[in-house]
Amino acid sequence: MRDEIESTEYEGLFPVLYDLLHPSAPEADAYARLARERDGDLLELGCGTGRLVVPLARAGIEVWGLDLYRDMLDACRAKLERESPSVRERVTLVEGDTRTFTLPRTFPLITAPCNFLDNLLGADDLLQTFRSAARHLADDGLFVVDSSAPDLPAMVAADGQEQVGEFTHPDTGRRLVSRFTPRFDFVRQIETDDITLEELEGDVVVRRARTTMTVTWHHPREIEAALGAAGLEAVGTYGSVDRRPMRARGGDMVHFARRARP
Ligand SMILES: C[S@@+](CC[C@H](N)C(=O)[O-])C[C@H]1O[C@@H](n2cnc3c(N)ncnc32)[C@H](O)[C@@H]1O
Structure with a gap:
């Protein structure tokens, strides 16, 4: 049995999950x-x-994707291998850190979807990422940040509770069992997740991956303040990328920002 300990949920067997x-x-x-x-x-x-990245490239958009973890990018590359050459050609993948990256050009649209910000634990990490985005944003460009709005009652209810999921591995066809236990430090806004993923052949575990991952959550005013400090200006906060209103509890929190005008 392979027993693997990863530092994050973005490595080893976890990209499959x-x-x-x-x-x-x-x-x-x-x-x-x-x-x-x-x-x-x-x-x-x-x-x-x-x-x-894949559906956007299929829709004819030229997409650049930046990510810190090679295993996540490799999973993306494997998907692109199954696409037509024209879709593949529209995609440029770059391994790098959002806090420090430098690309040779600017973009009319930069996005940070699906709770990416949760990975930015320190106030400086958020600011550095927004500064990097500002440096790469075209003059009249748009920066869109999509995160889940913190749902504190739901987080209190989930605190310390194990959640078990069952899946089928898309390549091996074997059963996968995930165990996820979140713990919340509500003062420091830190969530520590113990995650185990087991791959089973019949009832025998053939591979096990474990990680203890630390993430955070942000409230809208923190995001707006960090955008402002990075030379960006929030021009709208919505409940979806297609600009539906934000809910009072839970749901998505989508910030639209542009370069601050003097
Ligand atoms: C929640 S996933 C979102 C993936 C994708 N945007 C989506 O919508 O499915 C967050 C991603 O951020 C990457 N990541 C975490 N910290 C990073 C950093 N400092 N710089 C670049 N990528 C990072 C992780 O590897 C992971 O792929």
Whole structure:
């Protein structure tokens, strides 16, 4: 039995779980519309396994995807291998850190979808990422940040509770069992997740991956303040990428920002 300990849920066997937990990309059409309105390419911060990259490239958008973890990018590359050459040619993948990256060009649309910000634990990490985005944003470009709004009652209820999921491995056909236990430090805004993923042949575990992952959550005013400090200006906060109103509890929290005007 292979027993693996990973530092994050973005390595080893875990990218497979990511795709099983996020099988669709309902917001891809809205991102494609924003890109077409700007008649230009899109840079996705923390593009992961290409949940959005692939449908956007299929829709004719030129997509650049930046991610820190090679295993996530490799999963994206494997998906692109199954696409037509024209879809593949529209995608540029870059291994890098959103806090420090430098690309040789600017973009009319930069996105940070699907709770990417949760990975930015320190106030400086958020600020550095937003500064990097500002440096790569075209003069009239749009920066879209999509995260889940913190649902504190739901987090209190989930605190310390193990959640078990069962899936089928898409390549091996074997049963996968995930165990996820979140713990919340509500003062420091830190969530520590113990995650175990087992791959079984019959009843025998053939591979086990474990990680203890630390993430955070942000409230809208923190995001708006960090955007402002990074030379960006929040121009709208919505409940979806297609600009439906934000809910008072839970749901999505989508910030639209542009470069601050003097
Ligand atoms: C929640 S996933 C989102 C993936 C993808 N955007 C999506 O919509 O499915 C967050 C991604 O951010 C990446 N990531 C975490 N910290 C990062 C950093 N500092 N710089 C670049 N990527 C990072 C992880 O590897 C992961 O792929």
